[in-house]
Amino acid sequence: MVTSSPYLTERSVDIKWWIKQIKKDFEKKYLPVIQEYLKEPSISATGEGIQETAEMTAKFLANLGAANIQIVPTKGWPVVYGEILKDPKKPTVLFYSMYDVQPVESEKWIVPPFSAAIVEDFEGMGRSIVARGVINTKGPTMAFFQTLQTVINSGKDLPVNFVFVIEGEEELGSLHFPDFVNSYSEKLKQADLVYFPSFSESLNGHIKIVLGCRxxxxxxxxxxxxxxxxxxxxxxxxxxxxxxxxxxxxxxxxxxxxxxxxxxxxxxxxxxxxxPISEEDKQMINDLVKKLDLEEFKKMIDVNKLYSDENQKEMSKEQMIVKLxxxxxxxxxxxxxxxxxxxxxxxxxxxxxxxxxxxxxxxxxxxxxxxxxxxxxxxxxxxxxxxxEEGYKWAKMSPLNPYIKIHIETLRSTNKKIEIWPMGTGSAPFYIFQEKFGIPVLDGGLGHGSRAHSPNEFAFLKSKTGAGGIIDFEISVAKLLTKLGEVGKIKNDRFIQ
Amino acid sequence: MVTSSPYLTERSVDIKWWIKQIKKDFEKKYLPVIQEYLKEPSISATGEGIQETAEMTAKFLANLGAANIQIVPTKGWPVVYGEILKDPKKPTVLFYSMYDVQPVESEKWIVPPFSAAIVEDFEGMGRSIVARGVINTKGPTMAFFQTLQTVINSGKDLPVNFVFVIEGEEELGSLHFPDFVNSYSEKLKQADLVYFPSFSESLNGHIKIVLGCRxxxxxxxxxxxxxxxxxxxxxxxxxxxxxxxxxxxxxxxxxxxxxxxxxxxxxxxxxxxxxPISEEDKQMINDLVKKLDLEEFKKMIDVNKLYSDENQKEMSKEQMIVKLxxxxxxxxxxxxxxxxxxxxxxxxxxxxxxxxxxxxxxxxxxxxxxxxxxxxxxxxxxxxxxxxEEGYKWAKMSPLNPYIKIHIETLRSTNKKIEIWPMGTGSAPFYIFQEKFGIPVLDGGLGHGSRAHSPNEFAFLKSKTGAGGIIDFEISVAKLLTKLGEVGKIKNDRFIQ
The missing domain is CATH 3.30.70.360 (Alpha-Beta Plaits)
Structure with a gap:
């Protein structure tokens, strides 16, 4: 019996279709395209495959129906730009990502790093893609595009507008990215928030939301x-x-x-x-300490022991977070x-x-x-x-920022445990969006992978560890976009730290 | 008018013949053989060419009519052994050298390091051979053999007996050489002194006699x-x-x-x-300080400044020698x-x-x-x-040792300035001869080359700097052997420091 529930909005019908569609298309249609993208090397340190990958990225934007696609030259490697701006009443997401990856020289890999091989049981953890860039960040970028593709295939409009900015020098410290942002600021200032794609689940399936980057x-x-x-x-x-x-x-x-x-x-x-660490951050640290599984974390990063003091006592979870x-x-x-x-x-x-x-x-x-x-x-x-080198600043978002709250709530609705990190380990040039446009950066989604900058960088397709795979990331993106579409544009700049 | 001087012994007639012969044969007969020896790589760190060079060395000993030639296996690379023991009344020289050289990887050479190219005007300093091993120590080894060849060609007996020991691991720290010396001690203990071949002139033509090695x-x-x-x-x-x-x-x-x-x-x-430095050594240091040309020395070793103290004052000549x-x-x-x-x-x-x-x-x-x-x-x-690694000890000879005195006197007779270094910069396993047999090591002869362990290792054929070339080394060896033959066997062990 089919009933029309008051809670079943048009969008919540859509999301069901999309999830079904992603599940149907992932293995045969989407996975080979992710592999295709990973097979093209794009090493910014040497320039290998950079131009080819920029062009490939532009082509994918074209497939999504993006307008005004450009491969924008900089003094270094080019930035790929595109836009889907259909409804000024909808929020606009600045999709920021990168198409460059770290070098692989002298690293020992179980498969060639640009073969994008599927390993049926990677280190006993489950079915995975092993490839340079699969988590940092060509894998999440392509998976995000595929969610958009799914929406488009379903005949619906995207719930939000987009400006796409995919740079080619993130691994070099985004040397010329600020120049690009300055020249494109008229375009970019239309955005209400930034989204940076990443697989945010830990090995044990906790979702890690990171509110700061160094x-x-x-x-x-x-x-x-x-x-x-x-x-x-x-x-x-x-x-x-x-x-x-x-x-x-x-x-x-x-x-x-x-x-x-x-x-x-x-x-x-x-x-x-x-x-000094704020009271708000201290509270987040306390909450995080309760959830963090140190043994699982150490296993994931391949260490037996965290920093120890002079008495050889291992660093506590709290000390570890404070270090960030x-x-x-x-x-x-x-x-x-x-x-x-x-x-x-x-x-x-x-x-x-x-x-x-x-x-x-x-x-x-x-x-x-x-x-x-x-x-x-x-x-x-x-x-x-x-x-x-030029270098760039830290960035920090408040958990009270409305878009950040939506992001957290959407991920919480998956019934996974949420770890909110007031500061993350990594670095990214998010500061520029904060400084220039006063907008927050939403970072992540479901799925797990790790070993950024290391041999055997991998992402799960289907894990044995409780963590999701790339398909789960695609689904979580669909949910986030749906939610962003539902809440519409929000004035939010005062909530950025 | 030819007169028979009482000072013109049979040997002093011989030496004139030999010098004439060396001058006649060097360019066309001897130089190509030196090149042939240098063209065979013999890198003990990697093993490249080691066996071939050991065999080549044995072949040269055979050409000299040496008896009992053996390529003696060790736990590492083999030692080449041979002997010319004709007259028990003559002193016996233990000719110690090495056929191995240092690696050349990632070094920038003006000619391939194993081409043994003759460079007509090397860095404005004169005609030279540029090759790995040309000074350390395949060049001096082969030049020494050629002096012996000259004596043999002249139809005369050698003025001294020889046991030849040419090892293949000196550049690795002579790891297994003590084992060899122990097994061959019955042979080696016949020796009255050790001779180690080297081009001992400085760039300015001072002859450097080194009485100690680290x-x-x-x-x-x-x-x-x-x-x-x-x-x-x-x-x-x-x-x-x-x-x-x-x-x-x-x-x-x-x-x-x-x-x-x-x-x-x-x-x-x-x-x-x-x-602590002995009074005898202090005296030698004082003498040496007077003769040493620091600017020439710095030019030779390619530095602008020696160690400086906290006030940025450059090390004095005396401080420099004391450091040894x-x-x-x-x-x-x-x-x-x-x-x-x-x-x-x-x-x-x-x-x-x-x-x-x-x-x-x-x-x-x-x-x-x-x-x-x-x-x-x-x-x-x-x-x-x-x-x-195993490592080995220092060795030190007294300037009062009679064989050392003969060595100094012979070199002094060339009218070149003599610098006596109580301690040298380099390391060699000379201690073993001191400890085991109580005999001194005579080190060197005329000729200049430098850049051991460095790119563009070279030796002069004819210099513009006042220093001799390989031919002068060959002549100085002939003089030393003549002198040793004249003085005969001397009981000398108490003079080793």
């Missing part, structure tokens, strides 16, 4: 022999190290001076502007000299190099931190050559 | 994530570095703790057994993570590795230093994996 500054240090001492132009015999200074020791000593073994950064003034409100300095790479693990070569090296980064939290300022890094290095190793 | 211990340190913390098996996203410890930082901090920026080693107890009486710790290589100089990759690395060495001086003991390194690392980074 900024980042990359920098590179070279030390080369020269007027100060050290071998000028070539490696020399290490027997001379008794009276010739070493660029390698200089670099090691310099880096070592930057951080205490506790993780505290020793560059003077780095903590000066760091904001503090800056963090990382050596991403260091190299000098003969590094073969077999044999020996006694050389005094003429140069040494390191790749580093620092994560920024509220209220650190990029220019201030750049200056402090520069001053520290000039003071401690005036012979060093330093290159600091 | 011992060496190589070691390797790995730090890998595990039970202590850190990423267990793969690099993970650096955003996790806020609460996951880093093998890279651990390694950098550990290495940094090993040495002060002054060069002083901070591993406890390292200096405990270091012998102190141990020295070197980072030969370090690697971890993403080391591309372009682009960025934010990773928290699961492992970090370093190659290091320490030079030993009188009276440091290998086992004691190994223990101190091990204890320091266990104390400061119990999670590190440490591999320490």
């Amino acid at each position: 900024g980042i500054i990359y920098f590179k240090i070279w030390i080369q022999g020269g007027d100060w001492g050290g071998p000028r132009s070539r490696n020399i015999h290490s027997s001379l190290a008794s009276f010739v200074d070493s660029p390698t020791w200089k670099l090691i000593d310099l880096i070592s001076k930057m951080r205490a073994s506790s993780g505290k950064i020793l560059i003077p003034g780095i903590y000066e502007k760091v904001q 409100f503090e800056p963090c300095l990382t050596v991403d790479g260091i190299i000098s000299g003969y590094t073969d693990e077999k044999g020996s070569k006694t050389v005094l090296l003429s140069s040494a190099f390191s790749n580093m980064d620092i994560k920024l939290v509220p209220n650190m300022e990029v220019e201030d931190i750049r200056n402090k890094i520069r001053n520290f290095i000039m003071e401690n190793a005036p012979e060093a050559k330093l290159e600091i | 011992g060496i211990i190589y070691f390797k340190i790995w730090i890998q994530g595990g039970d202590w913390g850190g990423p267990r098996s793969r690099n993970i996203h650096s955003s996790l570095a806020s609460f996951v410890d880093s093998p890279t930082w651990k390694l950098i901090d550990l290495i940094s703790k090993m040495r002060a920026s002054s060069g002083k080693i901070l591993i406890p107890g390292i200096y405990e057994k270091v012998q 009486f102190e141990p020295c710790l070197t980072v030969d290589g370090i690697i971890s993570g993403y080391t591309d100089e372009k682009g960025s990759k934010t990773v928290l690395l699961s492992s970090a590795f370093s190659n290091m060495d320490i030079k030993l001086v009188p009276n440091m003991e290998v086992e004691d230093i190994r223990n101190k390194i091990r204890n320091f690392i266990m104390e400061n980074a119990p999670e590190a994996k440490l591999e320490i």
Whole structure:
């Protein structure tokens, strides 16, 4: 017996159709397209496949019926732009994502990283796609497009308007993205909120909603022999190290001076502007501590032990979350000299190099931190050559922001446990949307994957761990869009932290 | 008018013939053979060409009419053995050298390192051979053989007896050479002295006689994530570095703790057994300081400035020589993570590795230093994996040893300025001959080359700098052998320091 319920709105009928349709189309129609997108390498560090992937991304926007599609050149890699602006009364979502991925060199993968292979039982956890970019972020991007495709296929209008912005330099620190945003601000300012696609379930099926993201500054240090001492132009015999200074020791000593073994950064003034944790955030931390499964988290990130204090006591869940409100300095790479693990070569090296980064939290300022890094290095190793990338700021949303509340409520309706993280581990240039347009960033949906920047990056198709797969992400996006369409446009800018 | 001088002994007639013969044969007959020897790679670190070069070395010994030629297997690379023992009344020289060379990977050469190319005007300094091994030590070895060949060609008996020992692991720290010496001690103990061939002239034509050589211990340190913390098996996203410890930082901090920026080693107890400089050595240092041309030395080793103190004052000549009486710790290589100089990759690395060495001086003991390194690392980074090679001791000869005196006198007769270094920069396993047989090591002859372990290792054929070439080395060897033959066997063991 079919009855017309007062609660069964037109949209809630739609959502049922869409979910049915996604389930019907996913395996044969959608999954191969996700694989196709992942098979094209798009490594911004080297440029490999970047142009091809930008064009492929534009083509997918065209399939969605987007207007005004452009591959916008920047001083670096291009940004893919498009729009679906049909009804000014509907809220407009700025869909922000990236088509670039991290390099894979010297990583050990169980399948080629750009084969987008389906592994029937990946590490005993379930059916998965293993590929560079499958979670960060070509997988979620394509899955989001497929939800839109489903709506369109059902003959309905999309519940919201869209401007699409998919950049190609996120993994390089979004170097030229602010330039793009500035030139396209007339277009972008129409947006009421930003949506960034990601698979937000933990391995155990908790949904992780992240209200803050950290900024980042990359920098590179070279030390080369020269007027100060050290071998000028070539490696020399290490027997001379008794009276010739070493660029390698200089670099090691310099880096070592930057951080205490506790993780505290020793560059003077780095903590000066760091904001104390608010009462609202403390409350969120308390709630999160109750829900967080530390053992599951450690398993997911492949560590046996989190940071320990001098008494070898492992960091508590609370300490761990609090750390996300503090800056963090990382050596991403260091190299000098003969590094073969077999044999020996006694050389005094003429140069040494390191790749580093620092994560920024509220209220650190990029220019201030750049200056402090520069001053520290000039003071401690005036012979060093330093290159600091532009970098970008942190961003932070309030849980009271109405769009954020809708996002949380929609995900809560899946009956999964929700973990609200006041600050996330990752970095993304979300600050620019906050600063420029005063709008919040909604981040995530169902589904689980992990190992961003690592070998065997994977996303579930069907897990044994309680977490959802890509299909669940597509369904959760349909629900969110439906909900956003229902509540319509809301004035919300004062709720951003 | 030809007169028979009482000073013109039979041998002094011989030496004139030989010098004439060397000059006649060098360019067309000898030089191509030196090139042939250098063209065969013999990299002990990788094993490339090792067997072929051992066989080639044995073949050259056969050409000299050596008896009992053997390619003696060891647990590592083989030792080439041979003997010319014709007259028990003549002194016996233990000719010790090596046929192995250092790796060349990632070095920039102006000619392929195993092409043994003759460069007509190498860096404006004169006609040279540029090749890996041309000074260290296949060039001097082959040049020495050619002097013997000249004597043989002249129809005369060699002025001294020989046992030849040419090892294949010197560049790895002569790991299995002591085993060989032990098994062949019945043969080797017949020797009255050791000769090690090398081009001993500085760029400016001063002859450098080195009376001591330092011992060496190589070691390797790995730090890998595990039970202590850190990423267990793969690099993970650096955003996790806020609460996951880093093998890279651990390694950098550990290495940094090993040495002060002054060069002083901070591993406890390292200096405990270091012998104070003797009055005899102080006298030699004073003499050497007067002769040493620091600017020429710095040019030769490609540095603008020697170690400087905290006031940025450059090390004096005396400080420099004194440093050779102190141990020295070197980072030969370090690697971890993403080391591309372009682009960025934010990773928290699961492992970090370093190659290091320490030079030993009188009276440091290998086992004691190994223990101190091990204890320091266990104390400061119990999670590190440490591999320490066998290593070997320092050696030191007295300028009063009669064979050493003959060596000095013979070289002084060339009218070149003589620099006597009580301690040299380099390391060689000379201690074993001292300890086992109580005999001194004579090291060197005319000729200049440099850049051992570096790109564009070269030796002069004809220089513009005042230094001799390979042909001068061959002639100086002829003179030394003549002199040794004249003085005959001398009881000399009490003069070794």
